Amino acid sequence: MNGDSRIGPSLDGIINRRIRLVKDYVYSEPLEKARGNWTSGKLNKFMQDPQKMYPGTSMQFSMPLENYERRAILRYLSGIKTIPAEEDKN
Numbered sequence: 001m002n003g004d005s006r007i008g009p010s011l012d013g014i015i016n017r018r019i020r021l022v023k024d025y026v027y028s029e030p031l032e033k034a035r036g037n038w039t040s041g042k043l044n045k046f047m048q049d050p051q052k053m054y055p056g057t058s059m060q061f062s063m064p065l066e067n068y069e070r071r072a073i074l075r076y077l078s079g080i081k082t083i084p085a086e087e088d089k090n
């Protein structure tokens with residue numbers, strides 16, 4: 001995986017990525033318990049209200065996003081799957 005985690009985990013290749021995949025990132029308990037993959041539909045809902053989807057998650061939004069903004073973010077995220085560097089292959 002490329003891309004560093006900062007406040008949140010790296011979102012490199014997040015669309016259809018397994019939930020809580022980033023190994024060096026310490027997730028909150030609600031995300032630790034979560035199962036499944038980040039489909040674009042799920043991401044869209046999560047962005048609308050992270051706390052509603054995973055109550056107690058450390059991801060918080062103070063400002064609601066508009067529909068078109070979420071669509072633009074999803075479009076952006078679908079384009080940032082980086083090609084793994086040589087040392088990342090196993």
Ligand code: HEM
Nearest residue numbers: 007008009019020021022026027028031047057058059073
């Ligand atoms: C629209 C932009 C954003 C999107 C699409 C997004 C998406 C995500 C996703 C999908 C995860 C879970 C990743 C995984 O399962 O590996 C996550 C986690 C997280 N994000 Fe965001 N995020 C956004 C903005 C932010 C912002 C602005 C902050 C804080 C300033 C933030 C803080 C966090 C934190 C702290 C976590 C870890 C949550 C936990 O462990 O409960 N995110 N984010």
